[in-house]
Amino acid sequence: MTDKRITLAITGASGAPYALRLLEMLVAAEYQVYVLISSAAKVVFTAEEDMKIPARPDAAAAFFTQHFNAREGQITVCGKEEWFSPVASGSAAPKQMVVCPCSTGTLSAIACGASDNLIERAADVVMKERGQLILVPREMPLSSLHLENMLRLSQMGVTIMPAAPGFYHQPKTIADLVDFVVARILDHLGLDQQLMARWGYQAHSIQSKE
Structure with a gap:
């Protein structure tokens, strides 16, 4: 799955x-990236990064393109109800998807197939097309409901x-x-990464020089 x-x-x-x-x-790896960002995520970006993401999808795409020095058209931002975007259909959606970070609310919606917005629908599409879906939840502690949803998704082939x-x-x-964390995500996507040495490699390199 390296299209x-x-x-x-x-x-x-x-x-x-x-x-x-x-x-x-992902931009550095020359991927075409479809970005779906929730309203709540934009609030978090302001709080954690002092970064204001433009409301309009085209303006947000231009913002990220400039911020990461991406090539023109490499980053596409889709609105939460942009049902005619490629990610909404199994005939056009990428076979790989990451939700990072993933709220427990989104995790729950994906687990039950709600598809009430484009994020949930895109995840549903990847699952039904037998693609690769990675969810990166960030919550603590985890309730029994959270854990049950994670188990349910894991049993369906989703990587938690x-x-x-x-x-x-x-x-x-x-x-x-x-x-x-990002290095582990890239590993699971099958992308070469230099962010972090894999377990044992550094020690092996040191021993080889002795």
Whole structure:
């Protein structure tokens, strides 16, 4: 599944830095990215990144294009009810989709097939077409309902990747913690990444030099 097209949905859970770094890496990897961003996510972006995302999809696309120095047309932002966008149909949607961060509300809606907005519909399309769907929830603690929804989705082939960075790489900054999570997402997407060495590789390299 490497047709160089992907859908990135951003919802209202805390974790705007994860979304920004992931989008940056996808652009650098020359992916065509369809960005779906909820109203709540825009509020979170303002609170966590002091970044105001334009309301109009075309203006938001221009904003992200400039911010990441993307090529013209590489980033497409779709409105929440833009039902004629490619991501809304199995005949045109990318086969890979990441929801990062993923609110537990969005997770619940995807689990029950609500499809009340374009994010939920796009996720439903990827699932029915047997594509790759990755959800990055950021919530704590998790209720039984949250866990049941995650289990249900996992049993349907969805990858659940909580935004839970590790510490064995001895992070020094918040950016290091963000890169840990984004690197794991990129690994699962099948993209080469240099953000973080995989477990054992660094130790093997050191031993080889001795």
